[in-house]
Amino acid sequence: MADRWTxxxxxxxxxxxxxxxxxxxxYRAFGATLKGLKTTFARYVEGPQTIQYPxxxxxxxxxxxxxxxxxxxxDTGLEKCVGCSLCAAACPADCIRVVAAxxxxxxxxxxxxxxxxxxxxxLSRCIFCGYCEIACPFDAITMGHDYEMSDYNRSDLIxxxxxxxxxxxxxxxxRNADE
Amino acid sequence: xxxxxxxxxxxxxxxxxxxxVVIFAVVFQLVPVALxxxxxxxxxxxxxxxxxxxxxxxxxxxxxxxxxxxxxxxxRPRTSIGxxxxxxxxxxxxxxxxxxxxxxxxxxVDIFGTQVGLYGVDPSIGILFAFAxxxxxxxxxxxxxxxxxxxxxxxxxxxSAAQLISYEVAQGLSLVGVVMMAESLSLTRIVEAQEDLxxxxxxxxxxxxxxxxxxxxxxxxxxxxxxxxxxxxxxYNTEYGGGRFAAYFAAEYLxxxxxxxxxVTLFLGGWNLPFVDPPTxxxxxxxxxxxxxxxxxxIWVRATLPRLRYDQLMSLGWKIFLPLATLNALVxxxxxxxx
Numbered sequence: 001m002a003d004r005w006t007x008x009x010x011x012x013x014x015x016x017x018x019x020x021x022x023x024x025x026x027y028r029a030f031g032a033t034l035k036g037l038k039t040t041f042a043r044y045v046e047g048p049q050t051i052q053y054p055x056x057x058x059x060x061x062x063x064x065x066x067x068x069x070x071x072x073x074x075d076t077g078l079e080k081c082v083g084c085s086l087c088a089a090a091c092p093a094d095c096i097r098v099v100a101a102x103x104x105x106x107x108x109x110x111x112x113x114x115x116x117x118x119x120x121x122x123l124s125r126c127i128f129c130g131y132c133e134i135a136c137p138f139d140a141i142t143m144g145h146d147y148e149m150s151d152y153n154r155s156d157l158i159x160x161x162x163x164x165x166x167x168x169x170x171x172x173x174x175r176n177a178d179e
Numbered sequence: 180x181x182x183x184x185x186x187x188x189x190x191x192x193x194x195x196x197x198x199x200v201v202i203f204a205v206v207f208q209l210v211p212v213a214l215x216x217x218x219x220x221x222x223x224x225x226x227x228x229x230x231x232x233x234x235x236x237x238x239x240x241x242x243x244x245x246x247x248x249x250x251x252x253x254x255r256p257r258t259s260i261g262x263x264x265x266x267x268x269x270x271x272x273x274x275x276x277x278x279x280x281x282x283x284x285x286x287x288v289d290i291f292g293t294q295v296g297l298y299g300v301d302p303s304i305g306i307l308f309a310f311a312x313x314x315x316x317x318x319x320x321x322x323x324x325x326x327x328x329x330x331x332x333x334x335x336x337x338x339s340a341a342q343l344i345s346y347e348v349a350q351g352l353s354l355v356g357v358v359m360m361a362e363s364l365s366l367t368r369i370v371e372a373q374e375d376l377x378x379x380x381x382x383x384x385x386x387x388x389x390x391x392x393x394x395x396x397x398x399x400x401x402x403x404x405x406x407x408x409x410x411x412x413x414x415y416n417t418e419y420g421g422g423r424f425a426a427y428f429a430a431e432y433l434x435x436x437x438x439x440x441x442x443v444t445l446f447l448g449g450w451n452l453p454f455v456d457p458p459t460x461x462x463x464x465x466x467x468x469x470x471x472x473x474x475x476x477x478i479w480v481r482a483t484l485p486r487l488r489y490d491q492l493m494s495l496g497w498k499i500f501l502p503l504a505t506l507n508a509l510v511x512x513x514x515x516x517x518x
Contacts, residue, residue: 037480039483040482046226047223048226048227050228
């Protein structure tokens, strides 16, 4: 057995405390049990950390990317979206569909030359990356704070222009700056 | 033939019947309380709320649990022995209830001119009654596992049986000191002997042994090897479901209440309070309040200690608690005789 591996300098001698005597062991076990009880009781005193979700909600940060919103000009009430489809082009999940139409003097919808006759976002495909928000030259689409979007049908998750323009229900609390 | 146990005090039969119903009703109400307390307190110990959806503050959760169990289909393995399979949970339940009969909630009191003892019976054999039924409780588990006709249930039953027998010895010996100091087996005499000083002070070692053995006897964590829900499918109750499982379940919680009541009676001075002497009608509430402390302790320990390995369980019972209890009895005997 000449080629047997010898540990050499790699050996680390572990220093162990002497095993306790019978009385010492009993004292240790008793003490450790009491220490454990103290630890759990301290957790009891601290109280629950649960956030009771449907009733209480976790506040989101201001830059949280939730459900999209479309915006209007506050003074004229005209839509900001001019139907340029840049958001649809930027969308990596390909979930935005824009069909543009010309504004006419009788039917003026947006501030620009054209407006979005159809604006749909398929939220079941959206990955909430926020590229649409960045791509938009008029800040017409932004990411909101709403994250409760479960539904029973896939078709219900295709949000139309009216739904995106509507003032969303104020369901999501916003985190303060220092939180 | 002389009776095995002499009952200290006789009452008319209708008082005994009434007492039986009242005591059973009150103590049985503590089972859902213990059940809910366990789940809520375990939650609190883990930074959670515990159940709080069913009823106000989750108060109806035990009802929902039991209701769900009772409406389940009763099924059993083809290899099981039907009547024994049905009988075993009933034995567990019966033995748990029987011990309540001897727990004294107060001494004999004067109710509308009638002397009534606020306990079920006060037999002269006292503690032995509790241990006799504790020994029968083991049949509930053993027969349940055996009659299931499943090898896993059987192995689980063997495991439980070994545990129960091991700790019964230590538990019995731990009380010898108490009995010697009170010079009686009767539980009312034992409580009366603690009027000045509860036995937890002079018999602290006995108290610790009794409590730990009590944890083991009731199959509570850290000694819940019969069930060991995190590691095994189950034990003796693997094949049980529905109402029969509910009976085992209720028996477990009833056992917690019973062991707590025994500990209160034997070591915490029963209805006696230190420094104050309240009127007699407070006594049962004192006993119940002390009992609730022990129920809390049971849950607290469950939230704290991890389960023992099986060989650790056995060596703890036989190598540490049995000699310690013997030594405790010996030292107490010497001190009692010499003073």
